[in-house]
Amino acid sequence: MLEVSDITAGYGNSTVLTGVSLSIERGEAVTVLGANGAGKSTLIQAIAGLTPIRGGEIRFEGERIHGLSAARIVRRGLVLCPEGRHLFPQMSVRENLMLGAYSHKIRRSAIAAQIDEVLEIFPALKEKRTVYAGSLSGGEQQMVAIGRALMAKPRLLLLDEPSLGLAPLLVQTVMRVVGEINQRGIAIGLVEQNAAAALELVSRGYVLEAGSVVIQGSAQELSSDDRVRAAYLGVVEQAAD
């Protein structure tokens, strides 16, 4: 469904990604792990069309999408839920969700029906739909951000650090929701620092270090990989001798 082949990207004189390749199959959930500054966000932004790539190729459902505007990419069903949420703080939850469907020129009644559908997934937002998004708690805002992304009817949903800054209990909730979304047949690309939470959810993963993929494999393989355990799962191995 998504094929990223050998892409290079950066800002100004600095190169952030060098020769990154990865793929996500239809309906699959895949994670990209990595420390701060490893290039995770640049990777996900390049896929979503927000950062230009300098080399390589990005294909979505067989067609090249690099070089297309972010708006075009959203319309094809590849939707990003960005780090830091980027909600519209002085608009109501309802308006934020409405704008999620912006790329599909559909009627108001259809949008309203879709909002009801999305609110089924986030019952806590139901009574807050007229509240300004900016006045919600961090967890609620993350729900709105995911809900807004769902309004665009994604076939592949990219999530950039959805657990960032949330309390452990909320991280669980967010991950559960992401799992539910995946169950509905929507492929997930999850960029996370919280490797433990991410690996419980996905089937495969990649580890990004200094702009390159250094490890890839199934979730089990990654969970048992010593380097991943030491660097991202916080497991300290006993000294051998």
Place this chain on the structure above:
Amino acid sequence: MQVLANGLALGAIYALVASCLLLIFGILEIPDFALGGRIMVGGYAGYFVAENLGLHYWIAVVAAALAAGLLGVVSELAVYRWLRNTPRPLLSGFIGALVLLTATEITVQLLFTADFRKLPSPYESQILDFAGIRMTEQRLLAGVVALVLIAALHAYLRGTRGGRAMRATLEDRRGAEIVGISPAKTALIAMLLGSCMAGVAGALLGPMYLVYPTMGDAILIKGLIVIVLAGMRSSLGAISAALLLGIAESFGASYLSVGFSDAYAFIFLIIALMVRPNGLFTKSVLVR
């Protein structure tokens, strides 16, 4: 009462110009001083249609909107769009806008000389007398049209898909791009709307304050003062500040001296900034 009414009519025009400036600055992130040039081009377009073609004043107003709107769209496509991709968009935009303003004024001066011209309007000679307040129909009309346009702009921003996209861009540019709103398209629409309204402002002012190449400068500065008074953001605050400024100017001109009428705006600004340095109508904002 007389002075108050005059001030309100003038203030409504300031509010219109300030609304245009705020919209364009918010979306383009460029301080569009060249809007003053487009106000003036609106005045000239109106003058040409009403005086040279002899058509009705309302047609002149529409022509003013079209001419200024066209110039705005061309400015965006030919200048601002490129300046936004430079390493320092705010600075290059600032300089670019000043260049555009000067270029517009010089071009018009070369074409039409610097003579003062009076945009003919049938409403300028009609004097209304209502409860002791005497004003020309033109002045009343100018105030009312300005307020109607502001209301229409707000209705567009609140109630339509395009307007919502524009507010989204104002609130979170990246967020807007992520949901599929094209920044280039939004900028073009903001420029078109803001410029058309500026053109109308020129045609409304033309019969009262005459048309000449630098006619946009004073009104532009008033618009900027209004924005500073209102604290840079709030559009409702800008409207209130504009009306207050109009009233202050009107009182100054009536009771102190007409000769200094453009100075009152600055005196008002200085006093207001001493009392409320964050703007007249700002609340303390919670920063997250």
